[in-house]
Amino acid sequence: MFEYRMHKVYEAELLREAAAQRLAGEARATRRNRRHTGHEAEGRVGHLRDLRDRFAHAA
Template identity: 55%
Template sequence: MFEYELHKIMHAELLRRASLERLAGEAKRSRREARRTAREEGGRTVSTSGLRDRFTHAA
C-alpha cells in the first residue's frame, strides 16, 4: 500500500512539473511572438527613392 501511495504522489508531481513546463513554453512562445510583431511593426520604412536625388547633402 505504501508503494502505491508513493507512486500516486510521484505521478502527481510529474503531472505538475509537466504542466509548469508547458506553461513556461507557452509564455516563451508568446514573448517571442510579441517581439517579432513589434519588430515588424516598428521596422517599416517609407519609400524615399524619388526624394534622394532631388536634395543635396548638408555640409
C-alpha cells in the first residue's frame, strides 16, 4: 500500500510540473505574440534613409 501511495504522490508531482511548464510556455508565446502584433498595429517606423529619399536637399 505504501508503494502505491508513493506512486500516486510522484504522479501528482509530475502532473503539477507538466502544468507549470505548459503555463510557462503559454506565457512566453503570449508575450512573443503581443510583442509582434503591437508593432503591426503602430505601423512602420521610418528610418533616416527613408527621410533622405523623400525630401529634396536644401541648396
